[in-house]
Amino acid sequence: MKKLLSAFLLVFALFLSAGAQNNSSFSAYKFVRFIQYLSGNYVDTINVNQLVDDAIVEILGQLDPHSIYISKEDVQAMNEPLEGNFEGIGVEFNILNDTLIVVNPISGGPSERVGIMAGDRIVEINGKPITNIGLKIPDVHKLLRGPKGTRVDVKILRKGVSPLLDFTIIRDKIPIYSIDAAYMARPGVGYIKINRFAATTEQEFVDALEKLEKEKMTDLIIDLRNNGGGFLNSAYELASYLLEPGKLVVYTQGRNSPRTDYFSHFRGRKPFRGRLVIITDEGSASASEILAGAIQDWDRGIVVGRRTFGKGLVQNQLPLPDGSMIRLTVAKYYTPTGRAIQKPYKMGDVKDYYSDLDKRYSRGELFNQDSIHFPDSLKYTTLVKKKLVYGGGGIMPDIFVPLDTAYYSEYYGKLVRSGLINQFAITWVDANRELLKKKYPKFEVYNKSFEVTDAILDELFSYAESRQIARDNTGIQTSKAELKLQLKGLFAQSLFGSGFYYQVTNERNESFIKSLEVISNWTRYKHLVQ
Structure with a gap:
C-alpha cells in the first residue's frame, strides 16, 4: 500500500513541478487523499489496489471507446503481436481431446531445429505429464514460453514410433508474422x-x-x-x-x-x-x-x-507504477x-x-x-x-x-462457432499425413489435384455429431461447397504452412475475384486513378 501511495504522490509532485497547479493537479491530490482515508480509516479489510484498478476502469469507461486500462498481467500478452515476437519453443499448436498437438513447428525456430514435427503430441513437459488434466491454452503458454536461452524438456508421442521421444529445446525469440x-x-x-x-x-x-x-x-x-x-x-x-x-x-x-x-x-x-x-x-x-x-x-x-x-x-500507451498501463486517446x-x-x-x-x-x-x-x-x-x-x-x-x-452469405446456414454457423471445422481438419490431416505428403509433395500438385470428397464431409458431420451438433441436411446442402473449400484450405495450411490457406480460399472470394478483374481490365477503371 505504501508503494501505491508513493506512486500517487510522485505523480502529484510531477504535476506541481511542471507548474500544472490547476484543477487537474488539485483533483489528483484529492484522489490521493481519498485513498489515504480509505486505507487508514475504513472499518473492514479492503483490497485498495483492486479498488484503484476498478476506479481507473470506470473513469476510462466514461470516455471514448478506445481509451482502456491494461492490467500488469495483460500488458505483455497485448504487446507481443505488435512487437512481432515472443520467447518460447516455436510451435503452432492445438489442444484436441485433452492432448497437445503440434500443428506446425515455426520455420527456423528452436523446435524445428531439434526435429519436432507436425502431428507430434507433447505428452510431458519438464517431467510432468500434461495429458488428461484439462489443459488450456494459457497453461500451454506458461509451460512452453520463457526467457531466451532457457531449456524445456519434452516427451513426444509420434505416430508409428515407439517408445516416446525425448527432446531438449532451448527457448529463443519466436517471430509473430504480420x-x-x-x-x-x-x-x-x-x-x-x-x-x-x-x-x-x-x-x-x-x-x-x-x-x-x-x-x-x-x-x-x-x-x-x-x-x-x-x-x-x-x-x-x-x-x-x-x-x-x-x-x-x-x-x-x-x-x-x-x-x-x-x-x-x-x-x-x-x-x-x-x-x-x-x-x-x-x-x-x-x-x-x-x-x-x-x-x-x-x-x-x-x-x-x-x-x-x-x-x-x-x-498513447502510458505506464503506471505497478507495471500496468493505460491506452489513452490523445x-x-x-x-x-x-x-x-x-x-x-x-x-x-x-x-x-x-x-x-x-x-x-x-x-x-x-x-x-x-x-x-x-x-x-x-x-x-x-x-x-x-x-x-x-x-x-x-x-x-x-x-x-x-x-456473400449465399453459402451460410445455421448449421454452418454452429460448426464455425464451435471450432469443430478447425479441429476436424487437424485431426484428419494428422491421420492421413504420410499418405498426403507422398501423393502431394508440393502445394501446386495438391491444389490442382486434391478434392474434398463427400466421404470426407461425412466424416466431418459424424465428428460434429460426436460433439452434440446434430446433422442438418438442409444446412448441409446450403453450405456444402463452402465447407469443402474451407477444409481444403485448412488441410493445405496443416500440410504446407499458414499462407497456403489463402491460396485455396481466395479463389472463391468475391473481393479477390473483383480485384483481379479490376487489374485485368484497368482501362475500364482508369478514371479512378492517376
Whole structure:
C-alpha cells in the first residue's frame, strides 16, 4: 500500500513541478487523499489496489471507446503481436481431446531445429505429464514460453514410433508474422495479405515485395480485410513503398497534441509503381484505414470491398507504477485530404459503438451500396483526379463488393462457432499425413489435384455429431461447397504452412475475384486513378 501511495504522490509532485497547479493537479491530490482515508480509516479489510484498478476502469469507461486500462498481467500478452515476437519453443499448436498437438513447428525456430514435427503430441513437459488434466491454452503458454536461452524438456508421442521421444529445446525469440500470405495470384499479379501493422511489418513487406518481383510481379493486390490496425509508424512507412517521396500519408491532431504530419520518404528502394488494388472490409481499422485512405486520396490505387470500421483515434500507451498501463486517446487521424476516419460515438457508450456493425448489417449496408448514406458535410475530393470521397466513418471503397452469405446456414454457423471445422481438419490431416505428403509433395500438385470428397464431409458431420451438433441436411446442402473449400484450405495450411490457406480460399472470394478483374481490365477503371 505504501508503494501505491508513493506512486500517487510522485505523480502529484510531477504535476506541481511542471507548474500544472490547476484543477487537474488539485483533483489528483484529492484522489490521493481519498485513498489515504480509505486505507487508514475504513472499518473492514479492503483490497485498495483492486479498488484503484476498478476506479481507473470506470473513469476510462466514461470516455471514448478506445481509451482502456491494461492490467500488469495483460500488458505483455497485448504487446507481443505488435512487437512481432515472443520467447518460447516455436510451435503452432492445438489442444484436441485433452492432448497437445503440434500443428506446425515455426520455420527456423528452436523446435524445428531439434526435429519436432507436425502431428507430434507433447505428452510431458519438464517431467510432468500434461495429458488428461484439462489443459488450456494459457497453461500451454506458461509451460512452453520463457526467457531466451532457457531449456524445456519434452516427451513426444509420434505416430508409428515407439517408445516416446525425448527432446531438449532451448527457448529463443519466436517471430509473430504480420503477413499471412505473399504469392503470385496470376502471372504478373502479386498478392500480399497483412493481418496487422506491427514493428516487423515493414521488413516483412519489403521481403514480400522483393520475393514477388523476382517472380516477375508487375501489379499488386494488398489485402487488409480483418486487419484491425496496429502501429501508426508501420502504416505510414509501408505507404512509402507505394507513394512517391514527399506525399502526405496521414496527420494527427488533438486538443493537447499539435498537428503532426507524416510524409512518405525514401526507404532504401524505389516505391512500387505498378497497378495497385487495396481490399478492405468492415474489419479493416485504424492503421489499415490510414494506408487505404492515403492510397485513395492520392489516386494511387483502387480500393475494393466494403466500408472500413472507422477507428481514427490515436492512443498513447502510458505506464503506471505497478507495471500496468493505460491506452489513452490523445488525437485523431486525418487522411491527406483532411478526412476524419473516426466514426461517431457517444462518450461512455461502448456497447452502442461496437454494435455499429450489427446496425450496418440490419440496414443492408453490407449487401447494397445504396444503403450507405453520408451527409454533404463529409464530402471531400481526392488530390489528383478530384473524385468524390467521404469522411467521418471509415474509408468507403471505390468499388463496392457485397458480403456473400449465399453459402451460410445455421448449421454452418454452429460448426464455425464451435471450432469443430478447425479441429476436424487437424485431426484428419494428422491421420492421413504420410499418405498426403507422398501423393502431394508440393502445394501446386495438391491444389490442382486434391478434392474434398463427400466421404470426407461425412466424416466431418459424424465428428460434429460426436460433439452434440446434430446433422442438418438442409444446412448441409446450403453450405456444402463452402465447407469443402474451407477444409481444403485448412488441410493445405496443416500440410504446407499458414499462407497456403489463402491460396485455396481466395479463389472463391468475391473481393479477390473483383480485384483481379479490376487489374485485368484497368482501362475500364482508369478514371479512378492517376
